[in-house]
Amino acid sequence: MDRIDIAILTHMQQDSQESLNLLSDKVGLSPSACHRRVKTLEKSGAIERYVARLDNRKIGLQLDVFVEIRLTAQTEQSFAAFESAVHQIDEILECHLMSGEADYRLRVSARDVADYDDIHRNCLARLPGVAAMHSAFAIRAIKKWSGYPVQRLLD
Structure with missing residues (x-):
């Protein structure tokens, strides 16, 4: 390049x-x-x-939630089952395998807290192998992702 x-x-x-x-x-x-x-x-x-790129608030998704997930086991089968299930849930916008205490960090978008409660109960809580979940609600975006800093590749 x-x-x-x-x-x-x-x-x-x-x-x-x-x-x-x-x-x-x-x-x-x-x-x-x-x-x-x-x-x-x-x-x-x-x-x-x-x-x-859609404006989440203008389409009615007022709430961004970051969810840390810890699995009951850290085996290849546990990871594969969890990752396969994540792909089936449209409400999960992103899923990242993490280092540290959480195994995964998800980003979920919802209309409001009640909508997130429904997503939490009917989608996230049903993911296979989940030992613990911690949700953090974004108050507001300070800087939204707008692309990779590809110009740094020239340095």
Whole structure:
């Protein structure tokens, strides 16, 4: 990956719907050369997919909850069963295997506390092998994720 690839990725993370002509101007390439680079980045997997970033509050999901999960056993089978079950629950936005006291950290979005209570009782509490759960409610986002700092790859 060179400086031009990094520039393309940086701009595309900010606005992936930007026209190819505008993107090519920003990175100093012809539209056809820029298009070839984008296609190469897609084929390599550097660009995984294109999605719309929604404003959770504007679509009615007022509550972000971070849930730490500790499993009853730390075996390959326990991890596999838990991870497979997590993939079946749409309300779990993210799941990360962690080091430290918690085995996993989940991010869940809900309409309100009552909605989270329903998710907690009917989804999270039914996950296989859970020994303990600790939920923390986000008060407000100070900085939302907006892409990877790919420009640091040049340092």
